[in-house]
Amino acid sequence: MPVLTHRLPDVSAADAEQILATHWQLVGSARPLPGERERNFHVYTADSREFVLKVASPFEDAAAIELQVLALAHIASAAPETPVPRVVPAVDGSRMVSLDVGGEPHSARLLTWLPGRPLAEVSPHSPALLRGIGKTLGSVAQGLSSFNHPAARRGLKWDLAAPDWVGEHVHRIADASRRQQVERILDNFVRVVRPSLRETRSSVVHNDANDYNVLIRVDPDGVGAPSGLIDFGDLLQSHPACDLAIAIAYAMMDKPDPVGAAAHVVAGYHDAFPLTEREIGLLFPLAKVRLAVSLVNSALQADLTPDNGYLQISAEAVVRLLDLLAPVHDRFAEYRFREACGLVPCPSSISVAEWLTKNARSFAPLLGAPLAAGEVHVHDFSVTSGTIGSIDDWRDQRRFSKLVDDELAASGARVGIGRYDEVRAIYTTDLFRVEGNDGPEWRTVHLGIDVGAAPGTAIHAPFAGTIHSFRDNNAAGDYGPTIVLEHPAMDDRPTFWTLYGHLARTSLDGLEVGQVVAAGDRIGWLGDVSENGGWWPHVHVQLMCDMLDRFGDFQGVARPDEREVMLSVCPDPAPFLGLDASARAPRAPDTSTLVARRAQAIGPSLSVSYRKPLHVVRGVMQYLIEADGRRYLDCVNNVAHVGHAHPDVVGAGQRQMAALNTNTRYLHEAMLEFAERLTSTLPEPLRMCYFVNSGSEANELAIRMARAYSGERDMIVVDVGYHGNTTTLVDVSPYKFNGPGGAGAPDWVHVVPMPDTYRGAFREDEPDAGLKYAQAVREAIRRIRQAGRRPAAFLAESILSCGGQVPLPSGYLAEAYRHVRAAGGLCIADEVQVGLGRVGSHWWAFEEHGVVPDIVTMGKPLGNGHPLGAVVTTPDVAARFANGMEYFNTFGGNPVSCAIGLEVLSVINRDSLRENALRTGNYLMERLRAVGEKHELVGDVRGSGLFIGIELVTDRDQRTPAGREAAYVANRMRELGVLVSTDGPDHNVLKIKPPLCFGAHDADVLSATLDRVLGESALAPGA
C-alpha cells in the first residue's frame, strides 16, 4: 500500500457527536477509527444503531467524494441485496453536509455500519466463504455496471489497467531472479494482457477488494460468510476483470493452492455477474500484475520509509505467493477458472475428442496388431479394489509389479489395461501427497490408460506426428523413459500430443526432437521394472490437448480438486487404443446421493458422523481413504486395533474362510488356541472364555452370569456409561437412558457419579479422590440392601469412554470392588473400548489399578473390525453359570473369527504395539499438552497409552464445557484430514483412540492440526 501523508481534519470525538446531533439529529457516542485521508468515527447511537461518520478536509477532491456517495446510492437502488454501506441523508435531505472546521470548509457524510471482521483477520477461508466473497464483489460490480460519473475517469496508482509507472522502480527489487519474474509479468501485460483487456467491458469498479475491505461474519458453528464490502475510496472507471483480479490476488495469499482458492472467488463472482471467456482468461495474469505492482511499490516505499515493518510483512506474503505461482501455467489457471464458471475447462478438448471418436477405426494399433477380444484383461487398481494387495505390496514396487504380472497371467489375457479416470489406491502413499488449502491431498486420479504386456513389446505411433520431446524421468515411481509426440493441427482438429511412459531405456536411443513419425512407426519398447520407474511392464498412454509448455513429461495423475480440469486437458485415449468403455473407471456416487439413499433405506436413529459425511472406501493401517482418494489420519477408530486392513489379519481371515467356517459345537483348534492365548494375557483366575460377536453380546452374557451367580438382579453402574445396544444394556447405560429418548433408570439400576477429577466433586488436588468417589458405590449398596436385595454386579469401564475419556482415580476400583464383593456381587470390567494393550503399560486397563475383576468383557479391538467379542471369567463363576441352561452362540467363536483373533494377538506382539501405544501415547500427550499451553480452550489433556481425551473449556477456572467449540474442532479437523470425535456428557472432550500402529509422525500431524484449528478465528470469542 502507498504510504501517503495527509493532513487529517482537526475533529475530535466530541465534535463528531456535535455534528451528528446538529445534522442528523442523532444522539450517540463517537469513537475514532483509523483513516488515511479522512477523519472517521464509529458511532453508537442511544437506540443501539451503528454508523460511520466521515469528515473530509478541504484538500479532498469534492467530486471524488461525490463519486463515492452517488455510487453507494446507486448500488443501493440497482442491487439492493448487496452488503455495502448505505449513505444516511442528513435532516435536510443532503447526503453530504458542509461544515466549518477551524475556519475551513469541510464535508461530512454518514454511512451505515457493516458488522463483521476484516477477511485478513478471519480463518479459515473455506471454499464457501471464498465463493461468497466472489458473489459479493460480483453483485457490487453488477450494481456499478449501470453507474457513470466523470470523476471515476482518473489516474490512480492502483489502476491495474495502467501499471506502467512501476517500470522505472523495478530496479529497486534487490533480488535478481525476483526482479526478472516481475519484469516477465509486466512484459506479459504489455504484450498479451493489455491488448485483450481493451476488448473487455469497461465500468466503474470498486478497485480495492483487499482483505481489510471485505468483512466477514462467523456464525456460532464457526461458518464464515461475507457481511460487507467497504471503502469505496478507490472507485475507478476500469474493467470488471481488473476489479476481480485484485480480489483474487488477496484471496490467493498464504494458500498452499492459490489457484484453487481463486477459483472459488471466480465462481461466486460469475454467479452474480457473469464473466466473458476473454475476461476469465485475463484474471490470472492480471492478478499477477497486481502482485508485481505491490512488490515494486513495497520496494519503493521501503526506500522512502525504511522503518516501516508492515510493508516488509506484506511484501513477504507477496513473495511467497509469487513463488507458488511461478510454476503455474497461465492457461492452467485459466482452465481452472473456466471450470469454476461452468465452461469446458480446456476448449480444444471438445474437437480433439470428437475427432478421435469419429476416426476411431483408422488409427494404427499401439502394439502393432489390433487387440482381439479375449486378449485384454482390465485391472482394478481403484481405491475400492479387492485385488490390488495391501500396503505391503504398494510399498515395494517389485512386489507390486509381480502382483500385477501374476494377475495378468492368471487371467490368461496378453494385455492388461489400467483404467482412465481411476482413483487409485497406490497413489495414496506419501509420494503423491500435496498440500491443499484444507490439509493434504493426494494425486490419485489416473489421467491416461496403462497398456501392460511383456517387457520388450514394441510400441507404435497411433497417428502421424513428430517427436515433441523425450526424457528419462528416472526418479523412483516416475515415468522412466518417456516420449511425447506432437500431432499438428489438421483441417478439422487442433494440435494435440500423446505421451508414452515407462518405456525401455533403448527407446530413447537416437531420437531427435522434430523427427517425423508416421502412423504405425515403432517408437519404442515396453521397459521392465528395473528401468521403467519401478512399475510392472506397461506403457502409460496419455493424450494432451495442451502441453502447458512441458517437455518430456506431463503430470499423469491429478488431485481430486483438479480432476475435471485435468481430464479436460487430457481426454480419454481409449478411442485410439481400440478400447471400449471398460477402460474408463466408473465414478463413485457423490455423498449427497448416498445420504439421500441412506435416508430411504436406513432407519433415521442411526446418525452419520461429521457435518460433511465421509464416504470412506478403504482402510490402510492408521488411514482411511475416501472415494476420491483423500487419505485421513484415523485418530478415533480403536476397532481397527492393529491397523485397518492389516495384511496379516486379512490373510488369516481369508485363509480360514477358504478352509472352514462353522459353529462351536465342533472341536476346532483355533478356538482353543485363541482362548488359551487370550487368557494368558489376563491375571489368574481369569481363565474361562466365551466367544460372542460384539461388545453388547459380551456385556449381556456377563450380566446373565452375574445374575446366575448371585441370584440377584440389581446392577451398579457409573454415570454416562454406555455398555451396549440391547434392551438390557440400554437399561444399564445412563448415557442412553438419561440421554435423548431415554426413560431414566429402571429400579434395579443404581447409578454412581463419574469419578471425574477434572470436573467432578473431588478434583485432582484431592489425594483420596478415588476412595471418596468409591463411597458412592457403598451408598448404592446400602440403598439396595434397604430394599431387601443385594447387588448382582458392579459394571464399569476401566477408563470411562463415553463419559469423556476419564481415567479412574487411583484406589477407586479397589475400593469399589471391595464394597461390591462384601455385598456378594460380582465385579465386571468392561474393556470393550480400552482393552487389549491400548493403555500400553498393561494388556488391560483394569491392571493399572491392581485389581482383578470377576468378569472381563471384550469387543471392538479383538477382531480388528471382524465382529468378535469375548467374556472371560473365573472357573468359579463359569461353574455357577453352568446351571443346566446351555449357552450357544451360532457365530461367536467360529473358526474364522478365532483365526482372526489369534492373528490380532500375534500382530500385537510381533509389531510391539503395546510398547508403541505407551511410547507414542506419552509422546502424543506431551505434544498435545504443548498445544494446550498455547490455547486457553484446552482445559485438560489426559489418558493412558493411546486412549486420550482433550477436554475443551471456555473458562479454565470454572471449567465450563466448550461443546460448541469441540464440535467445530472435530468437524474442522475432519476437513483438514484428521479424524477425531467428541464425547463426554457435554460433548466437549475430543477423544483420541487410534489404531495402535499410530506413530510419532502421526502424533505430530494430529497435534499440528489441532494447533492450527484452535488458532482459527472462527473459534475466537466474538468471531
Ligand SMILES: Cc1ncc(COP(=O)(O)O)c(C=O)c1O
Ligand atoms: C464401553 C462399551 N461397551 C460395550 C459396547 C458395545 O459394543 P458393541 O457396539 O460391539 O455391541 C460399546 C460400544 O461402543 C462400548 O463403548
